[in-house]
Amino acid sequence: EAGVTQSPTHLIKTRGQQVTLRCSPISGHTSVYWYQQALGLGLQFLLWYDEGEERNRGNFPPRFSGRQFPNYSSELNVNALELEDSALYLCASSLGGGYTDTQYFGPGTRLTVL
Amino acid sequence: AQSVTQLDSQVPVFEEAPVELRCNYSSSVSVYLFWYVQYPNQGLQLLLKYLSGSTLVKGINGFEAEFNKSQTSFHLRKPSVHISDTAEYFCAVSDPTSGTYKYIFGTGTRLKVLA
Numbered sequence: 001e002a003g004v005t006q007s008p009t010h011l012i013k014t015r016g017q018q019v020t021l022r023c024s025p026i027s028g029h030t031s032v033y034w035y036q037q038a039l040g041l042g043l044q045f046l047l048w049y050d051e052g053e054e055r056n057r058g059n060f061p062p063r064f065s066g067r068q069f070p071n072y073s074s075e076l077n078v079n080a081l082e083l084e085d086s087a088l089y090l091c092a093s094s095l096g097g098g099y100t101d102t103q104y105f106g107p108g109t110r111l112t113v114l
Numbered sequence: 115a116q117s118v119t120q121l122d123s124q125v126p127v128f129e130e131a132p133v134e135l136r137c138n139y140s141s142s143v144s145v146y147l148f149w150y151v152q153y154p155n156q157g158l159q160l161l162l163k164y165l166s167g168s169t170l171v172k173g174i175n176g177f178e179a180e181f182n183k184s185q186t187s188f189h190l191r192k193p194s195v196h197i198s199d200t201a202e203y204f205c206a207v208s209d210p211t212s213g214t215y216k217y218i219f220g221t222g223t224r225l226k227v228l229a
Contacts, residue, residue, distance in 0.1 A: 004157070033216070033217075035219075040221070041221065042204065042219050042220060042221035042222050043158075043204065043217075043219040044219075045216045045217065045218075045219075048216060055214075056214045056216055058216070090157055090158070092157075092158075099146055099208045099209075099210040100146050100163075100165050100208070102148075102160050102163065103158075103160075103217065104160075105150075105157035105158040105159070106157050107155070107156055107157045108157055
């Protein structure tokens, strides 16, 4: 069974540009989560999508947004990139949005903002 | 709000020695607790989780963790480590009383196993 996949693996952008990251969940999983892993800060929760709806978002500015498609894949958009947006962006999926559900992570997209 | 503390940012240990990675969470309400491992250039993989029942939880790769409600801790242990255990380890909590489903992660502990 295929795991969570993310694309691209690496990305280099300059300040002010916009970027779109993509995530395909495990087959049968309806929930998708996005995390930002910046150096020394651990994983910060960004967004949670379930059944096509945004269910929760973390403490990030509105220039971080995303959506979930009918096939449950998801994309994360970041507008007006800033240097501090440089990080590993991780996507995870779970069967549903239950508190006990295990989240399965993809390998991440490394974003570098110059 | 719930928070997770992993006091040790780095833990060096010799091969075949035991190791304990510490995790404390802030609230004594009923929570669900998870340990994940991240190998270099990879995503996170679940090691084990505590949902209810026995406070000693066994996971993959010989790891185990003990849930201690009075000390709000969930320390991860392995009796004998291998070079291949070198990775970053993250503790996470899911708080059903928060009203919003999300994991709160600690900042991670980098385990370095020395030959």
